[in-house]
Amino acid sequence: MKDKKVEYNPNKIEAHWQKVWEKEKTFSPDLKAAKKPFYNLMMFPYPSAEGLHVGNMYAFTGADIYGRYKRMQGNDVFEPIGLDGFGIHSENYALRVGRHPREQAEISEKNFYRQLRATGNAYDWTRTLETYDPDYYRWTQWIFVQMFKKGLAYRKKAQVNWCPSCKTVLADEQVIEGKCERCSSIVEKKDLEQWFFAITKYADRLLLGLDKIDWPEKIKIAQRLWIGKSEGARIEFVIASGAKQSQKETASSPSASRSDTIEVFTTRPDTLFGATFMVLSPEYPIVSSIKDKKVQDYVRAAKKRTERERIEEGKEKTGVFSGLYAINPVNHEKIPVWIAEYVLMAYGTGAIMAVPAHDQRDFEFAKKYGLPIKKVIVEPRFAGVIERHPEGVINVDEGVNGVNEAYEGEGVIINSSEWNGLKVPEEISKVVDWLQDTGIGKREAHYHLRDWLISRQRYWGPPIPMIFCSTCEKNGIGEHEDTPGWYSVTEDQLPVLLPDVEDWKPKGEGTSPLANHPEFHETKCPSCGSKARRETDVSDTFLDSAWYFFRYISTDDKTCIWDPERARKWLPVNMYIGGAEHSVLHLLYVRFITMAFKDWGLISHFEEPFPRFFAHGLLIKERAKMSKSRGNVVVPDEYIAKYGADALRLYLMFLGPFDHGGDFRDTGIEGMYRFVKRVWRLVTQGLSSKDQLSSINNQELERVMNRAIKEVSGDIENLRYNTAIAHIMEYVNALIDFHTKYKILDTKYCKSLLLLLAPFAPHMTEELWQRLAVSGLRIEETNQTKRQLPTAKSIHFEPWPQYDEKYLVEKEATIVIQVNGKRRGEIRIQSSESRIQSLVEGKARKEVEKYVEGKDVKNVIYIPGKIINFVV
């Protein structure tokens, strides 16, 4: 080439376009005027000062590509970014580096935003938000106040998860395998009074809503299991009179309203006749009133162990007889009441009816302590036998003695008077109806989901906007009748500012550092005016991130939580992309908060915040998750400096399917950098005018282009970026071959190539697009030192290329010939002829004569245009 070569210089190009896009507000849609709003959102990042690593970049780039594709399809795409920098994650980082969280937040913010800019994502930089900004957390606090006003926020003394290292309580969702979600310390149980959000009131809606949303099945299943609905019945057992314990009424608990009965929850009311004993959890209220020394020793030993120890001690069940008896309400048998660890206070009523014949745990317990086992369900194949025994009593001991497991499968009820012959599980419902009619029990569902423990004994978070007045408490007055002494902070007093204090580190005494600051917590009661105290705990980080996408649409308006008109236009979020690790944390909380907003009338046209969610895979390094402690965190900066963000974006997306993640090894980046340079060279050197082309038959090229458009479009729509890039590469290879052969190339092929590549490599495609617009044909070195603002419309607003089916058909078809399913040859044939089977068969037959010769052709299978198989 004689032309002056135009060198590819990614650093220069990328910095230039990033500046231009931000200055021109290229990716800041007019939220009011937009005609085709498309809210493209990536999961909220929390910034640490190590900053953004390639794992984050992997996720964000994948989300950005989708947004850019939607923009080129004519949508007004809104792609905001912000920082979830309030809360325990950020505070723990500040602790580690020994800097005040506020100071650290400033450093992290600057660094994180710088890195995010360098990745070239199409963020709307005019609408960033940070959760630690008082203009933001004012509304987080406002949400808390609304929760309190609607009775969804309440205080309760309960056994809660306590992380001894983070020195705070945690929600159930934040305990992973008995360990702290943040620091992996073993979580302890503590009896503390805390604030909760009543997410369980939404359990059924959270469950039902899953059927209506387009989320990965995996995530939906995880949420279903977490919500964990089990349907059954609550059944009351009366304690047999004659038990001489003095039963003092203990602290009122919903599960033990009366001390002379024991209520149980069971999913198998059909086995009630088989209940031969009962088991109470060691924490069950009446247990403490049993004076027996053996009982109290057992209970004390059990309580001393952590939950984790109890589980780790394995399947070996231990227990002690309480001395009490209860009456089985259906057959009036007197059955013993035991106390055992394997029954958990936290689930159901903390007491169970034990049916050893049909529950493996009860079975093991019964075997160990020699308790009776009564079979009340038989396998379906015995159904006929039961009909011949009107009493429904057959082989009571069959399958029990000498067998070492309970029968938990489906079957038919026996030994249960009028229930005999009912099929289970199909007819359990009839049993429950019967129990309801006779007043023995009532239909009930229980959930694994617990209320969301929202308070944290930490500094770096939004102070919970509540005030406690002991005077009012004494008088039994409060904002609600049932919350004496407690008042929410009035709206005009929000935000309750987090004060700058020196002793911000967690103390571990069950209170927040703010408890040491009277200047913060001393206040006046909003009702009676006497001395009162502010709540000093802060709220959970997950509350900050549970509503951020509402705020993005109105960051310019400080007078309301969001502009309702914009909400109607922009919400719900069209596409949400993030990690699967939040399936039962963030993604559940967000759905709950959104449903609450709907009930409060803040929104009306939706209650699922994310109708479409895509879970990307995890980018790992050397087969392990990137983490500071492993020392395998890869930062994108040096790669961007060396190869440019465009090459790195392409490399990351080419690694494998976006929902699978991948292992980051930098060997492949070189190859991708070469690819980017090849494209650059092709477009800068290879263009000629149309007239020169008239003599060359470029039908094949036309087909390749249309095919590329079709494949790339479909792949991006399904977020299959790796194959999209592969198809772009095939297209590039075809263009280079053509150019090598004829030395010319029609500009339109280069243009379509740039358009297809634009979402992946936004900077270099913009640069080439703009140069093409200026020069029309041949790109030469322009005066780079005096760059002007773009003269043409940004490539990122150009319409996405369309393909035409008619160019996709090949003139010649290759038909593979098989004999008995084995490939034996192939023929090429005019596409028009491929429809005529006899013709194809004849030609194919000749081709594979040596394999068919002298044999009977029993069958010929022909798939037009693809394959022909002779069966001999």
Added chain:
RNA sequence: GCUCGGGUGGCGGAAUGGUAGACGCGCUGGCUUCAGAAGCCAGUGUUCGCAAGAAUAUGGGAGUUCGACUCUCCCCCCGAGCACCA
């Protein structure tokens, strides 16, 4: 223990009933160069063979089918989530 993903060349992966290994990395040989880089050309699952060619091959085993990486059943291995939930 239960639930959900996976298992394909030296590597990442493609192909969801019709030519297994697209696309890329790596590697081998060649061209170009003073040299390097970059670039270009050819090759690259395994076994036998100088070659033509043949056999064989998608964790293992069985099955359905004219035809199976793809569907069904059993087993092995890896990863993720939940876990004494009554």
